[in-house]
Structure formats: structure tokens, C-alpha cells
Amino acid sequence: xxxxxxxxxxxxxxxxHKGLSLKQSTVDDPKSxxxxxxxxxxxxxxxLDNETVQLLRIPKRCTFNxxxxxxxxxxxxxxxxxxxxxxxxxKIKTTLREIMxxxxxxxxxxxxxxxxxxxxxxxxxxxxxxxxxxxxxYLKNVLMSIEVESAVDSIENLAKDYGHYxxxxxxxxxxxxxKDLFQEYLDASVIKHxxxxxxxxxxxxxxxxxTGDYEFSVHSTLVPILDFANHENSQKNxxxxxxxxxxxxxxxxxxxxIRGKSSKPREVFISYMPTEDLLPMLNTYGFIPDFKExxxxxTISFDRGFLRDYIGLDLNADLRLFYKWLRINPVISLVxxxxxxxxxxxxxxxxxxxxxLLLPFIPPLDKAKNARWVYxxxxxxxxxxMHCLVNPETNExxxxxxxxxxxxxxxxxxxxxxxxxxxxxxxSLHYKDAESGCLRQRHTDCEExxxxxxxxxxxxxxxxxxxxxxxxxDFLKYRKARIAMPSSNSSIARLLFEQEKEIINDLAAAIxxxxxxxxxDLKTAxxxxxxxFPPLRFHNEHTESNKNKDELVPYFKxxxxxxxxxxxxxxxxxxxxxxxxxxxx
Numbered sequence: 001x002x003x004x005x006x007x008x009x010x011x012x013x014x015x016x017h018k019g020l021s022l023k024q025s026t027v028d029d030p031k032s033x034x035x036x037x038x039x040x041x042x043x044x045x046x047x048l049d050n051e052t053v054q055l056l057r058i059p060k061r062c063t064f065n066x067x068x069x070x071x072x073x074x075x076x077x078x079x080x081x082x083x084x085x086x087x088x089x090x091k092i093k094t095t096l097r098e099i100m101x102x103x104x105x106x107x108x109x110x111x112x113x114x115x116x117x118x119x120x121x122x123x124x125x126x127x128x129x130x131x132x133x134x135x136x137x138y139l140k141n142v143l144m145s146i147e148v149e150s151a152v153d154s155i156e157n158l159a160k161d162y163g164h165y166x167x168x169x170x171x172x173x174x175x176x177x178x179k180d181l182f183q184e185y186l187d188a189s190v191i192k193h194x195x196x197x198x199x200x201x202x203x204x205x206x207x208x209x210x211t212g213d214y215e216f217s218v219h220s221t222l223v224p225i226l227d228f229a230n231h232e233n234s235q236k237n238x239x240x241x242x243x244x245x246x247x248x249x250x251x252x253x254x255x256x257x258i259r260g261k262s263s264k265p266r267e268v269f270i271s272y273m274p275t276e277d278l279l280p281m282l283n284t285y286g287f288i289p290d291f292k293e294x295x296x297x298x299t300i301s302f303d304r305g306f307l308r309d310y311i312g313l314d315l316n317a318d319l320r321l322f323y324k325w326l327r328i329n330p331v332i333s334l335v336x337x338x339x340x341x342x343x344x345x346x347x348x349x350x351x352x353x354x355x356x357l358l359l360p361f362i363p364p365l366d367k368a369k370n371a372r373w374v375y376x377x378x379x380x381x382x383x384x385x386m387h388c389l390v391n392p393e394t395n396e397x398x399x400x401x402x403x404x405x406x407x408x409x410x411x412x413x414x415x416x417x418x419x420x421x422x423x424x425x426x427x428s429l430h431y432k433d434a435e436s437g438c439l440r441q442r443h444t445d446c447e448e449x450x451x452x453x454x455x456x457x458x459x460x461x462x463x464x465x466x467x468x469x470x471x472x473x474d475f476l477k478y479r480k481a482r483i484a485m486p487s488s489n490s491s492i493a494r495l496l497f498e499q500e501k502e503i504i505n506d507l508a509a510a511i512x513x514x515x516x517x518x519x520x521d522l523k524t525a526x527x528x529x530x531x532x533f534p535p536l537r538f539h540n541e542h543t544e545s546n547k548n549k550d551e552l553v554p555y556f557k558x559x560x561x562x563x564x565x566x567x568x569x570x571x572x573x574x575x576x577x578x579x580x581x582x583x584x585x
Contacts, residue, residue, distance in 0.1 A: 001034045001228070004141050008225050015057040016225075018042050025230050026267050033147060035230045038253060041263040048259050055238065055268065056226055056251035063205070063249060064138065064222040066114050078132035088129045095121050099181055108177055112220040116198050119143065120178060123194060124185040138224060143197040150196035151283040154490035161483055162496065165301040166331075166418075166534035167283055200285050201227040203272075208244040216242075223249050231285070232269040234292035239270055277531040278499065288495055291343055296336040297530040298345070298503060304330070304416075306478050312471055313360060317375035324412075325426045326446040327419040328356045332472075333530045334503060335519055345506045346519040347472075349465075350526060353533060356446050361467040362453060363460055365430055365439070372430055374441075374567065379426040380405035381562035382443075383582075386425075386575045388559075390582040402559045423578040428567040429453075442570045465518065469511060476508045 005022040008014045019042030025035035038055065047053045060068060072078050073092065079085035099105060099117065122131050122139055131139070151158055151168065155175050162168040178191050186194075205221040208214070226240060226249060237257035241250050251268070258266060273281060276296045278288050289296075307330060308320035315322065323330045333348035348354075362372050376382065383405040388395045412420045420426075424445045431452055433440050444452065483500060486493035510517055519526070564571050575582075 001146070004145075005225065005228070007137070007141070013059060013062050014225055015054075017053065017055045020055050020268075021265065022228060023265065023267075027230055027232065034228050036225075036228050036251075036268040037265040038258060038268055039263065039265050040258040040261050043255070043258065048255050050255060052252040053255055054250055055253050056249075057243070058223055058226060058249040058251075060207075060247040060249070062134065062224060064115070064135070065205070065219040066111055066118075067207075067219065068221075069115070069118055069135070072132050072135060075132075078134075079130055084130040088125075088131065091125055091129050092118075092121060095125075102177070102181060104173075104177060108174055110220075112199065112202055113174065115202070115220055115222070116178070116195055117181075119194060119198060120182050120186070120191070123190065124182060138222070142224070142227075143194060143201075144190075146197055148193065148196045148200050149286045149490075149492060150200055151286075151492050151496075152195050152199075153192050154486075154493050157486060157490060157493050158496065164303045164305075165279065167279055170534075171283060196286075198222065203227070203240065205240070205249055206242050207247050208242065214244075221249075226251050229268050229270045231272040231289065233271050233274070233276060233289070233294055235267075235269045236271050237266070238268045273531070275528045275531055279496075280531065282492060282495055282499070286492060288499060291336055291338075293338075295526055295528050297348070297528075298334045298336070298499070299331050299530065299533060300334060300503075301534070302330040302332075302475060303478070303482075304418075306475060310471065310474070312474060313467070314364060314369070314371045315360060315373055315375065316371070317377070319360060321375065321413060322360050322373065322427060324418060324420045325424050326356075326359070326449070327424075328359070328446050329353065329533055329535075330357070330418065331533055332357060333533070334507075335526065335530070337519065337522075337526075339516075339522055339524075344510065345503050346522070347507075347517055348526075348530065349518045349520050351530065351533075355450050358464050358468055359446065359449055359453070361464050361471065363463045363467065365432065370430060370439075374428045374430065376426055376428060376567045378562060380409050381559050382425045382564045382567070383409070383422075384559045385562065385564060386578065387582045389575060390579050398559045423574075423581055425574070425578075440569050442568045443574055469517060473508065473511045476504045476511075480504050480508070 002022055009016050017038070019039045021037050021039070022034055023037050025033060027035065036055070043053060061071070073089065076082060076085045079088065096117075119139060122135060123144070125131070126136060126139070151171055152175050155168070155172050158168050159172045163172065175192070175195070178195060179188060182191055201222055202220045203223055203226070204218050205223065206216040206218050208216055223240075229238065229240075229251065238251060238253045241252060242248065243250055251270075253268065272285060276289055276294065278296055278298050282288050304320055307323065308318045310319050313319065320330075322328075332354065333351050334345050335348040336343065336345050360373060364370055365372060381402060384398060384402040387401055387405070388398050394401055409422070409426075412422065423443075425443045427443065428441050429444050429449050429452065430439065430441045432438070434455055479500065483497060486497055507517070509515075516522060568574060
């Protein structure tokens, strides 16, 4: 990599500070490779009087994102002749047209994936077609030459134990996409290597718009030389930015980190992620940073099979169906935090999503132990009744309509999706009306249920959390019995196993010892927030087994015999609310 550093240094396109160099990183990880270093003695007093000093200026045209790639490929001067320019352009366009016919392509259409797609194409054609020099050099001497490992390298093994994590599941899907698209032209190892090399080096770089105002957009970008800087939040001494006048990318050093220090070279550290969310970091960069001072996060994704089979609640159907119908993400945030000189994991109950996850754990309504939630195993007849009322002309075909809804609901309940894209008419919420004090029941979505139960949740917080902790302890026991030390030599799989084992043992011991479990009980504020939760998993091609399914969905031949008032006091309101669905359907 020293040759790459010297190449860009001598190219005169990227501006280097004379005190910047490339050496083996000081990070205690064999995969850390090279890092950028500065020699404090090579900074002038005038520079040190400023808050920051520029270490790198990388012109926009030297970076690689979708916009700059298209600009380079569209510039005839980047090729040796007009013929080569047209020949390469035609080949890329033809290849892209073929790729876009792939059935699943649009599902994975992100800026990063498009960037990977272009470099995959470059790798397949560079022996037969001319590629602009800047692209070919970076592809050959950086992307294809670095040692890199990310989760995609062992995705088949990871998916066996962690496929219920949307991040792992999504990575498996994306990996399969690129394999399907390029397996005729590239070895599987090359596909995985190139994918890992790009995602591990991409940075989210802002870019000022051309409108003249102060609007910025952010692009997934490969930035030569800057991508040698390593991550370390606790030792961060530099950051990247853009010059709004040119959109050049800058690497700026905080001078207070070298002012008055010894002349010994110091490594330059930036932050890949301001919040250390460990699973995304492991997936993308192949490492888990050591805990230093700032909180670290982990988002547990509950096994869908465990949710389906769990019987510890007073529900007449399973948790999997509950979360699917109410479109609740079956994940929970954990935070690693130092408290009373102990570093351990807590349930992060400061997130707004937790109130949704806890909905099925709210205790029974009264001393009679009336269930809060009741599943209507014949909800297809509620759909039928609303459909026929909204579309009176279908009344004479009500039985056929019922058959269609029965089949549809059976399909969406058993597929692998984390959500059901239908009106939430399967679960009935029982609650006490805040104004009249009377008992009520209604079909509701997650947001409305949270609002209705807000007052009762405040009163029942302790009981609700206790019920959840009991469930969570069972889940930890279940996971501990399922995971095993990976048999492969993948360091990613080993790190993932060790991290989950640490979390399981830590939280299980805390629950068993009646120690503090919820972060809010520490009465302190978090100095950081977890990243946005992973999306709901979309896996409708997979069918989940359910041994109780025949009991859950009986079939009624006569829809007129069904009385929806058994499950809602607001049938007319609900029909009006969802009339558009039935009218369009």
C-alpha cells in the first residue's frame, strides 16, 4: 500500500500535508492493516495556532461515487480514442440493461449497491475493454489488493444462526444477488472480496448542491488515501469534511491533539460511525471496537420461531402473529455502559420503539384476568363483511369473497415477512375508556394502541416490564442453547458468537441476581443514541411452519353467521377507516 500512497502523492492531483505518511496501524487488531500518521515536528507554529490543519484535499473528480463515475465514463478525454470511449460505454449500457431485468434488482437499489455494481462490471470487462485510468488503478491496486474481511465472506455460515437478524438476512440476499449476476464472469471469492472491499471503505460524504443555497446531499463515496484512516472514537483526532466552494473532500486534523506533544508520529483516527453500533460495524468493517468510555449498542433481533412457539403469555395466538399484524419490529436495543465501576449490558428502554414491543406484555385488564389482546381466528369474515358492505354488488358472492380472504390471510400469516400489509383486523384490544371508565374493545394498529393505553401503561409499567423480563430470560436461555462456536475459521463468525455469548451471560446473570436491567433505572442520560433500527424483514418467499395453524384459522362457509361485535365496539368506524382498502381491493 506504500506504493499506492506514493502514486497519489506524486500524481499532484491530491494535496498532501508534508507531515502525513502511511504506516502499519497501531490498532491492536491484525486486520487493521495500514493507517495514516502525522509527524508533529512537521507542522509550523502558524498551523498549530489554528484549531485545525488540512492534511488532505481530494478533488471531487478523484473520488468515486455514482455521480463521479458517470462523469468520468461520460468524458471522452478519459479514453485513448473516441472508438474506445463508445465501445466501453456501449458495453456498460448493455450490461446494465441486462442486470435491470433481474427480478429482484429493484429491491436492492441503493447508492452503495450501485457503486458496487459498477465496479463489478469494471472487474468483468477490464481485460477486453478500456477503463478510465483513475478507475482501473483504484480497482486493481486498492480494492483488489487490500486484505479485507466482512460478514459477507462467511454469510452462509452466519445465516444459519443469525438469519433472523435483518442485517444478516439482507446481506445474504444482497450477496445472492451479486452472485447470480456475476457468477458466470467472476469467481465467488472475487465477488465477495470486491463487495467487502467497497463497503468497508465507503464513507458518507456530503456534497453541496448546485442551486447556490446551503443544501447538501450525502453520497456513498470511495475516497483514495482518506480511506486508509482508521476508526477509533476514543482517540479521534481528525474528521473529514467538504469544501463547499468545490466539493473537494478534506481531512482535517485537530491541532490540540499534537500541539506540545512529542515529535513521535501519531496515528490519525476518524470516526466511521459516531455511535458504536456493534453489529453494523462487524458486518461492514469486520471488527468490534473495544469498549473505552462511550456507550456501545447492540440491537437484538428475536428469533421468529421463538416468538411463534412462546406460550408464556395470556394470548390466544402467538407473539409472531401479534407483531406481524401490528407491524411491530421484533427487535430491542441494548446498551453497554459503565456504571459503578462495572461495564455491562442493559436493556435500552430510552427508545420510543420499546413501548410498541411491550404492548402484548401489558397485564390483564382487571381482577377477572381478562386478556388485553384477543386474536380473531375467523378475521377473514370481518374482512368479508366490510368488503361486502363497501361493495354491495358482491353480497351474492360473499362465500367466494370469504374463501379469497381466508386464503390471503393464511398466506400472509405463514410467509416469512415481518409485517402483514392488510388492515389490522385480526387482533382486538380490550381497554378501559379514559373518559367513561367503561370497558371497550376495538381493532387497532400499533400507534393507536400505544396512544389508547398510554395512561394505563404508566400505571402498569412495573408489571409490564416484569412480564417482559420473564419472557426475555426465556429467550436468553433459548439462544444460549442454540448458538455454538463456529466450526469455520471465519473471524467474523467467531466475533459474533463471542459477542452474543457475552450479552446472554451478562443479562441472564443480571436478571437472576435481580440486578438493574433497564437503563432508565440508572437515572442517568445516555451520551449517544443507537442507530436507526433495522427494517422489518421482507421474506415472503419463505413459508413458516405452524403446527397450530389449523386450529387458528377455522373456515366458515356462511359469512352471514359471523358477528364482528364479538371483537369490536366500533365496527362502523373501522369500516369507514379502511373503506379505501376494500374499495380498491
